[in-house]
Amino acid sequence: MTDKTLDLDFPAWPQFGQDERDGLIRALEQGQWWRVAGREVDDFEREFAEFHGAPYALAVTTGTHALELALQVLGVEPGAEVIVPAFTFISSSQAAQRLGAVAVPVDVDAGTYCIDPAAVEAAITARTAAIMPVHMAGQLCDMDALGKLSTASGVPLLQDAAHAHGARWRGQGVAALGSPAAFSFQNGKLMTAGEGGAVTFPDADQYEMAFLRHSCGRPRTDRTYRHQTSGSNFRMNEFSASVLRAQLARLDSQIDTREQRWPLLAGLLAGIPGVVPQATDDRCTRNPHYMAMFRLPGVTEQRRNQVVDALIARGLPAFAAFRAIYRTNAFWETGAPDESVDAIAGRCPNSEALSTDCVWLHHRTLLGSEQQMHAIAEVVSDVLATS
Template sequence: MSETLVINGGSPYKTKPFPQWPISGERELELITEVVKSGNWWRMTGTMVDEFEEKFAKMHDTEYCLAVTNGTHAIELSLSVLDIGRGDEVIVPALTFISTGSAVIYCNATPVLVDVDPETFCMSPEAFEKAITPRTKAVIPVHMAGHACDMDRICEIARKHNIKVIEDAAHGHGGEWKNKRIGSMGDIAIFSFQNGKLMTCGEGGCIVTNSKEFYDTAYLMHGVGRPKNDRTYQHLVMGSNYRMSEFHAAILLAQLERIEHLNEVREKHALFLDNLLEDVEGITPQGRKEGSTLNPHYMYMFYYDSLYFNGMSRQQFVDALIAEGIPSFISFPVLSDTKFFKEQKFGRRIEGYDYSQEADLSNARKIASDVIWLPHYTLEGDTEDLKDIAGAINKIKNAGR
């Protein structure tokens, strides 16, 4: 007789908790205390933001880093730096968090959605090239769940058509494509430090770039148009307040000391979990291209086929997994399938683009309908945790027989 599921009155498969997230310790308390006692809580008078920017840029093999309020603002600011606005088109993957598309709209430009690779879930270079028009000014490849996009091909296509590349690396802290750090291959890259990200200060983000011109412009814009050390209220360009506080930077400096080690742990454990699930029919983990030399695994993603689970729907399967002690979520939707896009609730920022006539998004739609993901901290414990994930999946599968 199969073991009874929790949702049917049984006991949970996993009782030992996964590692806590966010991770914090004495280092965070030490640096936060230093900021409090200094009385310099603002980046313009403190040192923590500057120090974090220098260290984060170095980690990603870039010359410059600008810390900002969050990852969404980082995309908006990057687009503004590149002078992208009304009448311009920006190509984005159809499968991504809403901010990748909404930030484009916020800048009065039109996001053009393209399909993704069915294995890696990253933007298809072929779909990108096919979608280019005379209005295309930028492309935003998203390193989905930490797996790097094919940046060689994407950058080659972009250069050929004089298109700027903004890497959306919200999931990719410390990741690599052919031993090059994510964030170092495009014109600009953005990162997020929101609460669930691989390193976090609750809310935060940054831009990295190798262009002094882009950095200088971004710095002006993020500080309401004021240059460094301004004491006379100069406002040289149109900007807004995207500045990060010293408190956020203090937390990030502590988080930065752990990120490389945790990336190695997740890499190792994701491969271990892949092996555990290899023979489980109906479960197919996110694939991996040879060029992905370091995947930090912001999410552990896999296709779910209900036919092998006695017809249990994806949502029912996720609910059962959670009940068994395994935190899990369904995939992002295709952007144009959200109410926001369907009803074009764009606040009159853009008009006239018909998303019902978009290109083939069949891969993105299959991922959106079939994929499940586990948060990264499920990979940060020990092999017992990984065996529990596989065991819970098998328990649900066997219960339906």
């Protein structure tokens, strides 16, 4: 039940209006509902690429497919290794594992929750085919250190930017940093059509190969079924693209609001004994804040889950943070490294702790008023003191 003394009536998500309605009618009335014959996907890709500073963008069916497709374009083959953060949503590792590659989890920074470049460097072997930094909750990874490491090792980066629509590093768009970036448009994401994804590419060759693979290996103008590569049908439909064009137009102003609210909320949370908000890196000059994350260092997983339940009961859209990927059954089904859970956990102490003590709030809370940021902090403080 919502606390009756506090305003916890946050904006709904997803948000939509006349622009989305107009887009759906426009897609309907053009009479062609798939990307090869329609215009909406093409227009969305051009607008999305421009917004993120990329020469090319390819719209696909899901964010997971975006990662899988990009890994294929980078040449990841069965038996190769892909370095991933241990603290992330399982799609990061599964995209590699579904290609027959081995996902190698490494630890993250205890403050930003982003992949630790030193841990990445220690994990590189002769079999490493890609490094996948995940921009956790919109906080960009250390792209300076990772870029240098990629150049020195010759191992390409694939940015998992599922949380990072509109993010900037030293003033540059996340897709302008010289490596492919994969985005998700799942229902909870910062812009959404219920499902969907996109990959941005820095050069034409990568984009053209991705286009072939996302369309069953078939060139755009093929009329005689001359499939040039293996692939699958990862094509986005015209209706989803029409909605995403409207969502993209909303994104910048929503980020402005979240950028204003997070420093206030983070400061209030930091003033509560036992609460540590996610840290920021000042080189990330625009953080879209996909989640409002904080830690309760020292608590047990059971206690953290009790706190989440209590926050929900008080009207906050709260969630337990991701479980370390190596502590899920899914991770071990295929493409797991030849080491034990305990061995991986031993080199991932920060991921272990985050799996136990981290909480996140839905980004729609950060679209609320300044008064509501105070209300959030009051509820968190009260829950920790009384539950």
